[in-house]
Amino acid sequence: MQIKTVKVGSLQTNCYIVIDDKSREAIVIDPGDEAQKIVAAIKGLKVKYIVITHGHPDHFGAIDQVKKTTGAAILMNPADAWFFKPDQEIAEGDQIKFGDIVLEVLQTPGHSEGGVCLYTPGYLFAGDTLFSTAHGRVDLPGGSMKKMLNSLKRLGALPPNTQVFPGHDESTTIALEKERGTLG
Ligand SMILES: [Zn+2]
Numbered sequence: 001m002q003i004k005t006v007k008v009g010s011l012q013t014n015c016y017i018v019i020d021d022k023s024r025e026a027i028v029i030d031p032g033d034e035a036q037k038i039v040a041a042i043k044g045l046k047v048k049y050i051v052i053t054h055g056h057p058d059h060f061g062a063i064d065q066v067k068k069t070t071g072a073a074i075l076m077n078p079a080d081a082w083f084f085k086p087d088q089e090i091a092e093g094d095q096i097k098f099g100d101i102v103l104e105v106l107q108t109p110g111h112s113e114g115g116v117c118l119y120t121p122g123y124l125f126a127g128d129t130l131f132s133t134a135h136g137r138v139d140l141p142g143g144s145m146k147k148m149l150n151s152l153k154r155l156g157a158l159p160p161n162t163q164v165f166p167g168h169d170e171s172t173t174i175a176l177e178k179e180r181g182t183l184g
Helices: 033-040 063-072 146-157 174-179
Strands: 002-008 015-021 025-029 047-051 073-076 095-098 101-107 116-120 123-127 163-166
Touching: 002 033, 015 033, 015 163, 025 095, 033 063, 047 063, 047 095, 146 174
Parallel strands: 025 047, 047 073, 123 163
Antiparallel strands: 002 015, 015 025, 095 101, 101 116, 116 123
């Protein structure tokens, strides 16, 4: 598995491209802005899905162009899909498969009602639920501190060596964030 990070837009959102080495199948997580940068990064790959972790513009701003270029299906939890009708709805326990990779959907409300994380052993794509040294803000529409604390508790139960790829800033691990108290 290969992970490419493309930082896009004024909020420097991390758009992740997750690639299965053998089949060259891939997914794009959070095409937030600067479609041309993302399109350049997926050259030669078979993009099967575009996954939106949550319905904030800095995470989906380039969706039209990336969809047009790849023809990939857009996956999203319906609770956050106020701006768009996803091709496929995703919810707790769903599996996203491409090549030999299987990512599991964890529903992690708190930053927004329909926010999801994607997990495969060793790796967590955390959207704006968990960052390095901080959790996502809860003061936007659909946000809830109570739900955030629950979601963080869940993430804290993942194996400590899980590498976390957040929606902004640098990557971290579950162990580090436990040590820092971010996960409660
Ligand atoms: Zn957000």
